[in-house]
Amino acid sequence: MSIEQQYRTRAKELLSAGEVKMVIGYGAGTTAERRRPIFITSPDETERLVLDSACIANLSGYLVTEGLLSDEKRVAVFLRPEGIRALNVLAAEAQLDPLQVVIIGFDLPKGELKSLQGSSVDDFTDLLGALKESTPDVDGRELLEKIEKMSPEERFAFWQEEFSKCIKCYACRQACPMCYCRRCIVDSNQPQWVNTSSHTLGNFEWNIVRAFHLSGRCVECGNCDRACPVNIPLRLINRKMAQEVLDSFNHFAGTSKTQEPVLASFKKDDSETFIL
C-alpha cells in the first residue's frame, strides 16, 4: 500500500474512532503541481487527502488558529520534520498543548516521499536531534556564500534591491507558523517603531524586524520564502540567523517541547568579544 493510502486509512481511523476532530492535510490544488491545505472532519472525506513530493507547505501554523484547540479535542496534522520542530517551538512558547496534536509525519529527502514513525512530538526527539547535527540542505547556498563574502556596502546594495521589491503584503508573516503575535509590531502605532509605508526604508525595517524576531525560532520550513509574491530570498536570512544561533549558543530551534527560547535565556559565559 502506498504511503498516501496508508495515511488516508490512518486519518480515517483517527476520525472514525473520534480520536481527533479534524485532520489538517494536503489536497489537490488548482494545477497538477499544486497542493493546498485541506481540513477534513468526516471519515468519508479522507479520500481527498493527497500526499506526494509536492506537499511541501508547513501546515503547523493552522494549529494556532483562534479557537481551534480551545475545546481540548485533538487535531491530526501532516507534518514534515520542520513542521514537527515548529510544533515544538509553539509548545515551548506555550501557544498550544502538544498533546492535543496527533502528528502524521512524513519527509521528502531529495523529493522522495518517506513516512515517519510516531504520532506525538516526543516520538520524534531522536530524529530532530540528528537533524541538528546534519548539514542542512539549503536551496541557494551558493548565493548565501556569495553574500557573506561581499563587502558591507555590496551586501547593503544587494538587500536594498531585494527589499525595494517588497510590497508589504505580509504574506511572509501570515504564512509563518512562528508569526502568531496577536498584534504585530508593524501594526502597533503607539509608538510607531517601524514605518508602515512600503518604501525601501520601510521594507528594510520590516524585514529586519521580522528576521530578528524569528532568530532562534525559525525552523526553516520555507513557508515565507514560497509565499513571497515578489520572490525575495527570505530563506537566506533565516538560514544565516539559524547558523548564527547554532554557532553562538548551540541552539537548534524546536528539538523539544520544553526547549528554552534562545533569546529569553542566557549563560553567564556567553561570548562577548564585540563588547568594548
Add this chain to the structure above:
Amino acid sequence: MTENNHNAAQNIYKPATMKIVDRRDEAPGVRTMKLEFQDPADHELFKETYRTGMFGLYGVYGEGESTFCVASPETRKEYIECTFRESGRVTSALARADIGDLVTFRGPYGNRFPLEEFYGKNLLFIAGGIALPPTRSVIWSCLDQREKFGKVTIVYGARTVADLVYKHELEEWMQRDDVELVLAVDPGGESPDWKHRIGFVPTVLEEAAPSPDNCVAVLCGPPIMIKFTLISLKKLGFDESNVYTTLENRMKCGLGKCGRCNVGSIYVCKEGPVFTAEEVSRMPAADL
C-alpha cells in the same frame, strides 16, 4: 473645474487648518473642542456644504486623522464643535492639544438629516452616552428654528452621572418649557443627589411613552442600546421609516475610495452616516 486644468484641481486629501479656540471636559476622557477655520476659503466651503448629520476627519499631523461627527448645528457655522473620547492615537493627540493650537479638519462629508421632512412634526431624540454629540447637532438645528417643529422630547441616558456629556446644555434644555428632557443613568450609576431617572434607555423611553403620532425619532448610541431601543420604539408604535440613526465605521478617506467603511453595499461615508432604522434593517447584520 475643468478636466485639463490641473493647477486648479483640488487635492482632495488636503485638510483645512483649524485653531482650537475653546475646549471643555465633558466627562472622564471625553472632551469638546471649538475649532475655527484659519483660511476663509475653507470656511466658505464649509458654510456652503455643511448640514446637520455630516461628519469630518479631524487630524493632528504626525498622528493621522480620525472620523467623528460635527457636533455643532447647521444653524451655527461660524465654528465647528466636536466631541470625542480619548481612545486611539489621533484622539490622544487631539486631547493633548491646547487652546490656540492648530489641528486639521477634512470635510464635511456624508449625507444629512432631512430636516425639511421634519417640519411640523413632533421630534423625539434618544441618545446614549457619548452619542449625544451627533444628536445634539440635530437638536440645536431644530431648537434654533423652534417654530418649525412640534413637540420636542429628548431622552438621554449614560452609564453614570459623570458620563453625561454637555451637562450645561442639559441644564438649559431642562429649563426650557418648549423641550421635554428625560435624563437617566444606568442603575448603580447615580450619585446621591441624582434627581432624575435610574434605568436603561429603552426602559426609560417606554416609561416616558412618547406618542408615535406625527413623530420622528432620532436615535444615536452604542449598537447594543440601539438594538433594544428599536424594540421599545416598535412597542410604542413607531414605524422604522420614521426612526433615524447614524452609523459609524472606521474610515480613512471619507470620500468613498479607501474601501473599509461599507456595510454590505452601502458606503457609510457617502451614503451615510444618517440612515433610517428601516434602511439599517435591510443591511446585512453580520457586517455591522
Add this chain to the structure above:
Amino acid sequence: MSEPFEPKITAFVCTYCTYAGADLAGTSRLKYAPNVRIIRLPCTGRISPMFILKALQKGADGILISGCHPGDCHFTHGNYHARRRWMVFRALLSFTGIPEERIKYSWISAAEGLKFADLINNITEDIRKLGPFDQYHKLIEETQAQASL
C-alpha cells in the same frame, strides 16, 4: 567649501551604570566629543532592537549601546539577556549590510567616567573616519521624495 562631517551618534545607556559613568565624566570635568545624544533607559535589557532601527531611521551615523558590566546589573541579569540579543542582532545587521563598525557596545560602570569620555572620543573618531552613513541616508531621502513614477 562644505562643512566638515560631524557624525551623529545616538547612545542608548542604562541609568544605573553607564549614565552614572557619564555623569561622573561630567562632574570630573572631562571633555569629550559633543557628537553623542544620550538616551537613558532603566536597563540594557530594555534596549529593544527597535531603538537601533529608529535611530538609523532618524539619520544616525553611529550607535552606542552601553550598560553595566556582567554581574553588576541592577536587575540581576538584564544585561545578560541584552548581550545575547545584541549578539544576534549584530549578526543580522551585518548580514543585511549595516556595518558592524557603526554600532558599538560597551560595559561602563558608574565609576568609569574616564572610560566613558575616552570611549565617546574614540567612537566619534571611528565614525568620523567611516564618514556619513550614506547608504542609509539615501533610503531616508527616498522617503522624502515624490513618487518615482
Add this chain to the structure above:
Amino acid sequence: MTKILFTDKLDSCVERWRSAGMTVIGPVQRANSSVYDAVKSASELDLNLVLTDRSIKELFFPQSEPMLRYAITKAEINTDEFLPPSGPRIIFGARACDASGLAIDDPLFGWDYKDEYWFQRRNESVIVTIACTKADEFCMCTSLKLSPDSTKGSDILLRPLENNKGWQVEELTDRGREAFKSVADLLQEGSDPAAATVTVPEKFNADACAEWLKNPENFESRFWKEISARCIGCGSCTYLCPTCHCFDIQDEGGSFEGIRRKNWDSCSFALFTMHTSGHNPRSTQSARWRQRIMHKFNYFPGKFSANSCSGCGRCTRECPVDMGITETLQEISKLSQ
C-alpha cells in the same frame, strides 16, 4: 494592409519617444520578479511574459504615495503638496487585463471627489497593449466578458504577427494616435497576418455568480467559511490585483515635520476595519474574504456597472495557499445552478 511595427524598429521607437520627453515603461525583470518599470531601451523589455508578477496599477496608484509634507510651528501649519511626477509616458506591452483594470477603477477614483494622483497619471499615459498569444492555467479574462485582445483601457492595441517579427498596430484613441504619429515613419504598411490570440477557457459564469451574491440569504451561507478556511489573511491577492484600490493614510515623521502618505491597504487584514473600541465588523477571515468577493462582483458593479475584476488571475497564481477568485466563483457557479 495594416500598419505594422516590426520588432527591430522597437528600439528606435523607444528612443524617439524618450527623446520627445516621454517616459517609456514596460514589463521588465527586477531581481527575480517581473514588474512594469521605466526603461531606457527596448532591450530591457521582457515581452514574452504571460503577465508580470505585479500589476500595472502601481504605475497609477503606487504602493506608497507621498501626498503632503507638513511643518508645524505654534503659529502655523505649513503644507507642501506632492503631485505625481508629471510628463507624458508610454506604457508599452501592457496586457489587456491590466489595461482593463485601470478603466474599471476610473469611476471609483472619480466618484464625486476626483483623486488627482490617479487622474493626472491617467491623463498623461498612453497604454500600448499587446494581445496575448499565450496564457496559463490561471488566466480568466474570458470569464469576465473580456478577452486576450480587449481594448478596454488601452490607447493602442498591438497584435503579434504570426511570424513573430512584429505587431499589427490598431490605434484606438486620439492619445494613442498622437503618440504613434511621432514614430509613423518607423511603421510599415504590410499584410503580414496576425497570430491567433490565445483561447482562454471560460471558467465560471459571472452573471450567475452575481445573482447568487445579490441574494441576501447567501450572505451568511456556510459556504464562506468553507471556501476561506485555509486563507491565511495576507494581502498578496489584493496587492497584486490590478483593480483592488483600498488604501490607508499614514503620517510618517514627527510632531513637527513629516509626510502624509497614501499606502496600499487590504481588506484581508484583520485591522482593516477594526474600530478603536475593539469592535470589528469583519472580525473573521471568512467575513473578509466574503467582503472581497462581494465587493468585486456585487457592490462594485452595483455602483459602477462593471465587475471589479479583469481576470488576470494573479490572486490565484501567487496565493500561498492556492486560493483565489477563480475557485470561489467556480464554486458559486455550482451553487447557483
